Amino acid sequence: SVTQSHSRDRFSWFYDAIALYTGIIPNLRDSLPHIARHQQAGQVSDRPNQVTWIGFQPLPGTTRVFVQCSRAPQYQILQEQEGHSIEILLEHTNLSLSNFARFMDTSYFGRSVGMIDAEQLRGQCVRVVIWRDELAPFTVTEDGSYLYVDFQDVGRY
Secondary structure, three states: EEOOOOOOOOOOEEOOOOOOOOEEEEOOOOOOOOOOOHHOOOOOOOOOOOEEEEEEEEEEOOEEEEEEEOOOEEEEEEEEEOOOEEEEEOOOOEEOHHHHOOOOHHHHHEEOOOEEEEEEEEOOEEEEEEEEEEOOOOOEEEEEEEEEEOOOOOOOO
């Protein structure tokens, strides 16, 4: 939906972000019709888990990268020697859609995360690589089927 402000300038149109972005928003929109069957299939414990979304959220003071899986992920975090990339290895997991293997260029937002890339590895393992523009401190948390990597945007926002 679009809301018009009462100012007279030409930049007075405001868009509802939820209406513009039609992807997964943790704890607000957790499923979409085209990924629902992958979410269900990955919930069976003797099958590989499924990555059902990889997302990016520029939040106040924090940049969040999240991975949604069918069930709680088993993972390892690896940090490159120079510190500019972080790898998440999701064990016994498959990318549910090939589209998730496309990189996301997040540099446009001017945040601490510049790019996110994922790939399916042999042996039912998914690697998600996050490139940082700077050595921002980060934390990793789990919440149900979500894995969050939050980067502190030092000196920004």
